[in-house]
Amino acid sequence: MSKQQGPVVDLGDLCATRVTREPLTEEQADDLASAFKALGDPVRLRLLSLIASHADGEACVCDLTGAFELSAPTISHHLKVLRESGLVESERRGTWIYYRVRPEALRSLSESLMPVAGVPA
Amino acid sequence: MSKQQGPVVDLGDLCATRVTREPLTEEQADDLASAFKALGDPVRLRLLSLIASHADGEACVCDLTGAFELSAPTISHHLKVLRESGLVESERRGTWIYYRVRPEALRSLSESLMPVAGVPA
Numbered sequence: 001m002s003k004q005q006g007p008v009v010d011l012g013d014l015c016a017t018r019v020t021r022e023p024l025t026e027e028q029a030d031d032l033a034s035a036f037k038a039l040g041d042p043v044r045l046r047l048l049s050l051i052a053s054h055a056d057g058e059a060c061v062c063d064l065t066g067a068f069e070l071s072a073p074t075i076s077h078h079l080k081v082l083r084e085s086g087l088v089e090s091e092r093r094g095t096w097i098y099y100r101v102r103p104e105a106l107r108s109l110s111e112s113l114m115p116v117a118g119v120p121a
Numbered sequence: 122m123s124k125q126q127g128p129v130v131d132l133g134d135l136c137a138t139r140v141t142r143e144p145l146t147e148e149q150a151d152d153l154a155s156a157f158k159a160l161g162d163p164v165r166l167r168l169l170s171l172i173a174s175h176a177d178g179e180a181c182v183c184d185l186t187g188a189f190e191l192s193a194p195t196i197s198h199h200l201k202v203l204r205e206s207g208l209v210e211s212e213r214r215g216t217w218i219y220y221r222v223r224p225e226a227l228r229s230l231s232e233s234l235m236p237v238a239g240v241p242a
Contacts, residue, residue: 117225
């Protein structure tokens with residue numbers, strides 16, 4: 001196994017960040033917005049659900065490209081956005097890169113909306 | 122009270138939509154992505170938390186512009202994006218438009234991420 005490619009933004013830092021009933025600071029809003037922006041694209045959302053629905057929650061680029069009428073470089077670009085936003089992580093094994101969803105990051109995002117949604121944090 | 126300005130996208134339709142371990146359809150991904158895209162901007166996230174943090178969960182444009190070094194038309198544009206995405210609703214009373222968060226829409230979005238985040242739906 002080679003070195004794991006980690007996220008550029010670590011959403012772990014956002015664990016305590018909520019779109020709360022207290023106004024967000026500019027910095028909190030910047031961090032959260034960057035993660036929501038990564039989710040704000042249908043191809044990236046479908047990639048995320050495809051990765052999560054794969055056996056062992058892990059998918060190779062070769063498993064993903066067939067589901068889209070898009071070029072491999074376009075798929076790779078979207079995977080890079082997801083990785084840099086901390087929503088997936090990747091690992092190179094042999095000639096392929098394997099992607100896996102980061103559940104803790106998605107949980108942080110989901111929970112960040114709860115106070116505004118009227119759900120106790 | 123004048124007629125309420127409703128959302129263009131009704132996120133109520135997304136109640137059953139999850140970024141699940143079953144791959145999303147293109148249509149489901151389009152609807153969800155449009156809402157996440159609306160959240161993918163720090164000004165809009167701060168507007169959302171400012172509105173929710175106001176007394177009665179309701180805020181007038183006049184309450185919001187002071188928090189930003191942005192022009193009133195720019196703030197209005199962001200409020201329009203939030204409204205068209207179904208995340209806030211607005212109501213004109215007299216000369217002012219009042220905004221209110223739509224908790225059910227934010228709850229749908231928050232819940233849409235739970236299966237991928239490893240939280241049972």
